[in-house]
Structures are given as C-alpha cells and as structure tokens.
Amino acid sequence: MKRKLLLSVILAWGLSGLAYAIDEAQAFEDPAMQARYLHLTRELRCLVCQNETIADSNVTLAADLRRELRGLLASGKSDDEVLKFLTDRYGDFVLYNPPLKARTWILWSAPIIVLLFAFGTAAVIIRRRARLPMDDETDAGTSAP
Amino acid sequence: MKWRFIAPALVFAALFAVFGLMLYRTHSGNYNPRDIGASPLLGKPAPQFSLAQVENIAKTVDTRTFAGKPYVVNVWATWCVACREEHATLLALARQNVVPIVGLDWNDDLSQAQRWLGALGNPYVATAFDSNGKVAIDFGVFGAPETFLIDANGIVQYKHAGVMTIEVWQREFITRLQAGNSP
Numbered sequence: 001m002k003r004k005l006l007l008s009v010i011l012a013w014g015l016s017g018l019a020y021a022i023d024e025a026q027a028f029e030d031p032a033m034q035a036r037y038l039h040l041t042r043e044l045r046c047l048v049c050q051n052e053t054i055a056d057s058n059v060t061l062a063a064d065l066r067r068e069l070r071g072l073l074a075s076g077k078s079d080d081e082v083l084k085f086l087t088d089r090y091g092d093f094v095l096y097n098p099p100l101k102a103r104t105w106i107l108w109s110a111p112i113i114v115l116l117f118a119f120g121t122a123a124v125i126i127r128r129r130a131r132l133p134m135d136d137e138t139d140a141g142t143s144a145p
Numbered sequence: 146m147k148w149r150f151i152a153p154a155l156v157f158a159a160l161f162a163v164f165g166l167m168l169y170r171t172h173s174g175n176y177n178p179r180d181i182g183a184s185p186l187l188g189k190p191a192p193q194f195s196l197a198q199v200e201n202i203a204k205t206v207d208t209r210t211f212a213g214k215p216y217v218v219n220v221w222a223t224w225c226v227a228c229r230e231e232h233a234t235l236l237a238l239a240r241q242n243v244v245p246i247v248g249l250d251w252n253d254d255l256s257q258a259q260r261w262l263g264a265l266g267n268p269y270v271a272t273a274f275d276s277n278g279k280v281a282i283d284f285g286v287f288g289a290p291e292t293f294l295i296d297a298n299g300i301v302q303y304k305h306a307g308v309m310t311i312e313v314w315q316r317e318f319i320t321r322l323q324a325g326n327s328p
Contacts, residue, residue, distance in 0.1 A: 047287035048287050060252050060278065061252075061278065061281075061287060064277065064278035064279070064281070064282060065282065067277070068282055088185055089185065089186070089282060089283060089284070089285035090185070090285045090287065091184065091185045091285070
C-alpha cells in the first residue's frame with residue numbers, strides 16, 4: 001500500500017514536469033507568436049549552463065534572455081532579427097544551430113566524413129568476405145555433427 | 146593480420162592525443178570552449194547605458210560622462226564569489242588611478258550591493274544598477290565578473306571573463322591603454 005502511494009507520487013511528480021513550462025504564464029495570446037517564441041527559446045543556448053537551452057533553464061540569465069526575447073518579438077522583430085540581436089552580443093555560441101562558416105565547416109562536415117569512412121570500411125570488409133569460398137568445411141558452426 | 150591490432154591502437158592514440166591536448170589547453174587557460182570567437186563586441190562601439198547609481202540611487206550613471214577617454218566596465222554582483230575574490234585587485238587598480246573603473250552591478254539586491262561597497266571598499270568611479278540584466282545582455286555578459294576595456298573613441302578593445310588579476314591587467318589592459326595613447 002505504502003509502495004503504491006509512493007509510486008503514484010513519483011509518477012505524478014514526473015507528470016507535473018510536463019504540465020508546467022518554466023514560465024507559468026503563456027508569453028503571447030496569439031498562438032502563432034507563442035509558437036515562434038517557444039521555437040526560439042529552444043534554439044538559443046543558456047550561456048552559463050552546460051548544454052541547456054534558455055527554454056529549459058531557471059538561471060537568471062536565461063530568464064532575462066527570455067524576457068528580452070518576448071520584448072523583441074512583441075516589438076515586431078522577425079526571427080532572423082532576433083537571432084542577429086543575440087549573436088551581435090553573444091556570438092555564434094548562443095545558437096544551437098550555428099551557421100556554416102570557415103571555423104564551423106569541420107563541425108558540419110564531420111558526420112559526413114565519418115559516414116563515408118564507415119561505408120569505406122564496410123565495403124572493404126564485404127569485398128574480402130565475398131572472396132571467401134561459399135561453404136567452409138572447417139566451419140564447425142554450420143555443419144551437422 | 147598485424148594491422149588488425151595496430152589500427153585500433155593508432156586510432157586510440159590519435160583520440161587520446163586530441164582529447165588530451167584540448168583538456169590540457171582548457172586547463173591551462175589557452176582554450177575556452179565557450180569562446181567560439183571572442184566577444185563579438187570587440188572592435189565595435191560599446192553599449193551605451195544610463196542607469197541608477199548604486200552609491201546614490203537618486204543619481205544616474207551615464208556612459209556619456211566617460212566618453213572621450215578610455216574607461217573600464219567591471220560587471221559584478223554580491224552573489225558572485227569570484228567578484229569578492231577580485232575585489233582587492235580592483236581596489237589596488239583604482240588606487241593607481243590609470244583609468245576610471247565603472248561598476249555594473251548585475252541582477253543584484255540594491256541594499257546588499259550598497260553594504261558590499263561599504264564593507265569592502267569602493268573601487269568604482271560610479272556603479273550602475275542593472276537590476277533586470279538588460280544592459281548586461283547588451284554587453285553579452287554570461288557570467289560575473291567580466292571586465293571590458295573601452296577606448297577613447299568608445300570602442301570595446303578587450304573583454305576579460307573571470308577574476309581580474311594584476312597579471313591580466315598588465316598584459317591585456319595596460320598594454321592596450323599604452324598602445325592607444327602613443328599614436
């Protein structure tokens with residue numbers, strides 16, 4: 001009985017996290033504006049936290065940045081203008097989706113390079129295997145005793 | 146056959162070297178993963194502000210007062226432990242009277258800030274009270290303490306994030322101030 005109670009409390013606690021965003025009040029009446037606001041808060045890094053967006057963080061700076069963001073959106077700035085406002089002050093580090101530049105090319109190309117390397121390795125292995133005879137008499141696994 | 150053992154060892158050694166180097170450089174202070182490009186403000190006009198003064202809330206601190214000569218903006222707060230650490234250094238620098246240090250009290254409690262300056266001494270020509278962090282955002286501040294050097298033309302010449310030391314002051318601030326004076 002006690003266990004069940006504890007379990008339900010824990011489960012309810014877990015759900016409560018889903019129910020409330022970090023700011024209790026909705027930022028904008030207009031759902032389109034609210035969607036843009038939420039999208040942008042997830043694109044921007046909380047600069048003092050380890051890998052958290054400003055949507056996820058309770059830190060004062062993140063709260064200040066969210067307020068700044070609401071102000072910019074309310075004043076009619078476009079998403080690009082808002083992002084430019086922040087990169088002018090904090091640099092590309094504030095973006096979770098950094099632009100392709102001379103200094104970020106390795107970041108963007110690394111997955112492709114690794115994938116090509118993996119394909120190359122796979123091709124070599126497959127070709128080597130293909131050259132082996134089809135049935136291997138020494139293979140104890142496939143032959144019946 | 147031999148490569149089967151050598152190749153993974155080589156890959157491991159390469160990764161070990163890369164991670165080791167980056168860790169070493171982070172530790173020795175030569176590399177900061179947050180510096181994806183230093184402050185974008187460098188070489189640009191410093192943000193202007195006009196805020197209430199901590200020392201006397203009826204007065205305002207206005208950057209226009211300092212224009213025409215180099216000045217330093219030091220971002221601090223009473224909740225910031227590292228600010229307490231650098232406070233003695235700031236006092237010593239203020240006594241040298243080379244360049245005015247303007248305080249920017251960031252997201253702080255006014256009475257606590259006043260008590261701090263009263264108890265520890267005041268190195269600032271004036272301290273601006275940035276209660277909601279709006280000016281700090283303009284400066285691209287992400288942690289206190291941060292110290293900015295602004296030249297006579299109002300251009301941000303340098304930003305130091307972290308505790309100010311005499312070494313940093315001599316190496317980064319004084320050399321730039323002297324370079325700005327000579328031509």
